[in-house]
Amino acid sequence: MSINGTPILSDPAYRIESELGSGGGGVVYKAWHVRLQKYVVIKELKRGSANDIETQRNEVEALKNVKSAYLPQVFDFLAEGDRVYTVMEFIEGESLDKLLGRGQKFTQPQVIKWYGQLASALEAIHKQNVCHRDIKPANIMLMPNGEVCLIDFNAALVSGNDVRLISRSLGYASPEQYEIYERFKSTRSAPIHLGSSSISVNPIDGVETEYIGDDDNTEFVDDDSQLTESLSENNDIEKTDSTTPSITGGIDWKRSDVYSLGATMYHLLSGKHPSQRATEVIAISKLGRFSEGIVYVIEQSMRLNPSERFASAAILADAVRNIHKHDTRWKVSRSKMIAAAVILPLAFALSAATALFGNSVMAQEKEERYYTAVYEIEESADPQRAYDSALNIFWDRIDPYLAMAKRLWNDGEMDACRAYIEQNLGNIAEFQAVSEAERSFGDIYFILGNCYYYQSGEPDYNRARGHFEIAVQFVKDNPVYFRDYAISLARTGDILKAEQVLEKAQSFNLEADSLNLLNGEINFAKREYNTALDSFDKVISLTDDDYLRYRAYHTSDEIYKLLGQPENSAALLVNALNRIPLDRAPEMTERLADAYVKNGDFKSAIALFEQLSESGAPQFHIMQGLAILLQNSGEFNRAVSVLNQMSDIFPNDFRVPMRQAYLEADRQSKIKNENRDYTLTKQYYDNAVKLYNENVRPGESDPEMQQLDLLIEQLRNNKWIN
Structure with a gap:
């Protein structure tokens, strides 16, 4: 429903006040969020097929989970009849493009600060497997507090997982994106039609909002802090070109984002717009006197070959945090500090005649002490000291x-292992170009991939895949690395590539149990469930590796759940509990409990x-699951006892009194x-409600809390409560 073309949403929480602009990606409105008492941006996306809508919904759901001070909070995805909307924070x-346009210069400390903030923003969205695809100064807001915010997910949302629409900002686009742009131009039968641009001004709360219209493809920039839409081919290299190429595969969008962010920082630091063609970009070191650290990070980000850039936004963020460590002065001072501590006291005690011999002995002793310390990291009782x-x-x-990394992994400290590696990725990244360190570099990434594959709760197969992919680039002869990479490919839906990697793993004489596990995973991805179960049964019967057996049990249980056979899940998991690693037993016990519930065996x-x-x-989800089971079984007193314990252990978690309210309402019914x-x-x-308002971030919502609101409203309407 709409009035004068402005839609009225069925959700009363959103009251649209005005249109901000429109373009190839959809229409953007300014709206008042009644519940949050703040302005939000509502974007009406162009509606496509059912698959398009589901893709857009999945992207928005992923973005809703992103929490960063340098990204607008994404609130909601709405489908209203034949219209689809996203709701996000009004920034x-x-x-920054307007500031650049006015000739404003930025200091090196400012740029480094913003670089770190934006790299952390990229890290946050990349963790959700969402890429921005259109990073440029026009899509970065300088907020009143002096910090920056990366806005406009139009390219990410419109393109979806199929990347059917590529948004490129000339000069900031990665070379692989620009190549598609060039290919598109060269294959068109007619010259590019630029259209006739016109400027319209709509007053919004007394602030002039400028947007540039170009038929169906527009760009608008609102001084009041809004988003930037996609713009078709245009002579202005600041604008974003949108095409629909026939071939878009092969682009690593995460590394493409790294390039675009580097190109944006290049412009902010030097004041020079980077050339449209990456091969023509003048090295930033030739455009001014900048620290070696910032030069290194920008140039590493803007490598022509994606594989030579920072491997992830996390590595980039850590490199920016440790930017001083890339300066020669710091390295020299560090070396001198170590030399002074180790060599100088001895040097004074040695005569000139014995100096050469003494230095040689010291060097040998130093190597011995070093390798002893490395050994003790893995083996001693005090790994941190070593x-x-x-x-x-x-x-x-x-x-x-x-x-x-090995020590933490071998000790079963997976969360600590992941945190340790990620905190040190900036330092570790320096070794990717050191030939003698390449294998160890790959080993670290393989461990990190396993941290995500085996993490508590649900595995993060996308993150695991990315790290395994890096590992096999540096360790090219280990069949286990290729096995796990292939499994992560199958888990993320890339079956063809998984089968290709399977062949590679076989060429390295992959062990039979690993081969059966890999075949089972690929057949599972193909939905050939019976064949997959046969392969997993062979793994369970043959392997001596508890983790391989656990993985076979795990996926077999997934298959039985998909087939609606909880009785088979229960029979499988009862036998699994004593044949898997101890650290995976709690998870499999939960799975067994779930199978019992589905079988109706609540006891x-x-x-x-x-x-x-x-x-x-105490774990919240375990105790909550127990309370819900007891409530559903009619054992209210036992459920009350569990919730009372939770109230003592988790006094600030709104879900405890929320669950108590549900339980008491059920008891009264x-x-x-x-x-x-x-x-x-x-x-x-x-x-x-009190705890919810105190502890839940604005914009976040809990479906069960919303349902409880409705229940309380019904009780009021029926005069059960005031």
């Missing part, structure tokens, strides 16, 4: 980093959840009407 400030010692001896070698499920809740540190009393329900609800 105050001014886009790690610090090794780095103090040779801070420019990769061995201590690999040894610490056995409750017993398992009680066992889990009593072992180890089982009582005769004349004896019902919902007073306690209302008390729990009020407490939940």
Whole structure:
């Protein structure tokens, strides 16, 4: 429904006030969010097929999970009849392209600060497997607090996972994007039609909003801080070109984002717009006197070959955080500091005649102490002491980093292992171009991939795939690396490439149990479930590797769930618990409990959840699952007891009183009407609302809390509560 062309949404939380602009990606409106009491941006996307809508919805859902001070919060995805909308935060400030256009110069500290903020923003969206695809000064807002915000996910949302629409900003686009642009131009039968641009001005709350219209393809830039739409081919190299090429495969969009961010920083630092063709870009070191650190990071980001750029936004962010370490002065001072601490005291004690011999002995002893420390990182009772010692001896070698990663992994500290590697990726990145360190570099990335594959909760197959892909680039002869890379490819839907990598792994004489696991995963991805189950059964029967057996059990259970056969899941998992690594037993116990629930065996499920809740540190989801099971089984008193324990352990979590409110409402519904009393329900609800407002970030929402709001409203309407 609409009035004068402005839609009225069925959700009363959003009240559209005005249109900000429109373009190839859709129409953008300014709206008041009634519940949050703040302005938001609502973008109406062009509606496509059902698959397009689902792709857009998935992208928005991924973005809703992103929490960053340098990104607008994405609030919602709405489908209203034949229209589709996204809702996101309204950002105050001014886009950097306008500041550049006025001739404003930026200092090196400013650029480094913003580089780090934007790299962390990229890291946040890349973790959700979403790429921006259109980074440029026009899509970066300088906020009133002096920090920046990366806006406009138009290219990401419109293109979807199929990347049918490529948005390129000439000069900021990566060379691989620009190649498609050139190919598109050269294959068109007619010259590019530029259209006739016109400028319209719409007053918004007294602020003039300028947008440039070009038929169906426009760009608008709002001084009041809004988004930038896609613009068709245009003579103005600041604008974003949008084409629909026939071939877009092969682009690593994450590394393409790294390039575009580097090109943007190039412009901000030098004041010079980078050339449209990457091969013609003048080295930034020739455009001014800048620190070696910022020159290194920008040039590494803008490598022509994507594989030579920073391998991820996380590595880039860490490199910016440690930018001083790339300066020769810092390296020299570091070397002198170590030399002074180790050599000078001895040098004074040695005569000139014995200096050469003495230095040789010291060098040998230093090597011995170094490798002893590296060994102790993996084997001693105090790995941190050994790690610090090794780095103090040779801070420019990769061995201590690999040894610490192995130690944490072997100790089963997967979360700590992942955190350690990611915190040190900036330092580790320096070794990717050192030939003698390449293998260790790949080993570290293989460990990091496994951290995501085996992480607590649901595995992150996309992150694992990215790290395995880097690992096999540097370790090219290990069949296990190729096995896990192929499995991650199958898990993320790239079956053809998984089969190609399978052939590569076979050429390295992959062991039979690994081969069966890999074949099972590929058949699972193909939905050939019976064949997959046969392969996994062979793994379970033949392997001596507990982790391989766990993976076979895990995917077999997934298959039985998909087939709706919980009885087979239960039979499988009962046998699994004593044949898998101890650190995976809690997860498989939860899976077994879930199978019992689906079989209607609530008693056995409750017993398992009680066992889990009593072992180890209290876990919210375990205790909540137990409370829900007890409630659904009608054991209200036991459910109350569990929730009371949770209230003591998690006093600031709104979900506890929320669950108590649901439980009390359910209990009252089982009582005769004349004896019902919902007073306690209302008390729990009020407490939940208080904690919700205190601890939940603006823009976030909880579906169960919203449902509880409706339940309380019904109780009010029926006069059960005031």
